[in-house]
């Protein structure tokens with residue numbers, strides 16, 4: 001890890017823990033969140049091995065309507081753009097402090113780090129040991145990882161210039177508490193971006209979404225559900241892209 005990165009992240013935490021397997025473990029021996037089927041899959045030791053190369057591109061690109069929807073690289077470009085970060089080839093990059101919530105093996109965290117300058121700081125947070133161990137092993141040292149709960153983020157209030165939460169809101173036991181938590185740690189004027197599920201506006205969708213949620217724990221969000229949750233919390237400057245089964249939403253705090 002680049003010198004000083006870990007110390008800088010410790011200073012952002014409400015009660016900084018010690019380093020464990022390359023990440024700061026705020027949860028300690030606490031059990032990982034609600035054991036729905038979807039959460040159990042995320043906590044498996046096998047998934048982190050295939051997540052970035054197989055599971056993520058196949059599953060997400062199909063849900064985004066590939067080849068019409070954005071592939072992973074286009075998604076990363078859009079995330080950096082909507083968060084006000086630079087693109088990898090840019091000469092000037094902001095010294096932004098960025099949080100990637102539910103970072104998994106760090107695939108999106110590394111893409112965000114490519115848009116931040118030397119004096120910036122990018123932190124990935126996840127609850128699953130296996131995902132974080134993989135993220136720490138693949139890290140080039142310019143990002144730091146924290147094990148914590150997205151629904152009650154362990155960071156100080158008004159800490160981050162940008163917060164990203166991709167592929168996870170639909171897994172949380174209380175997604176709106178997670179949004180409250182993200183809003184709390186964002187600085188005034190900071191940007192939030194969320195990539196989550198979308199329930200297509202079809203007559204059978206509501207029923208099949210409920211069934212999916214009961215069976216697997218995965219929640220499908222209506223077209224106006226996430227945007228409304230953000231405006232209700234005072235977010236402005238909303239952007240949304242809708243794909244067949246996913247949606248990308250960004251806003252300013």
Ligand SMILES: C[S@@+](CC[C@H](N)C(=O)[O-])C[C@H]1O[C@@H](n2cnc3c(N)ncnc32)[C@H](O)[C@@H]1O
Pocket residue numbers: 033039042043056101102103104105107108125126127128131148149150151165166167168171172173
């Ligand atoms: C599908 S992965 C998303 C990884 C990455 N953000 C991406 O877009 O590819 C979902 C991640 O959410 C994490 N997760 C689920 N519930 C969580 C919670 N309450 N707190 C923190 N992480 C959580 C899982 O451990 C898993 O790594």
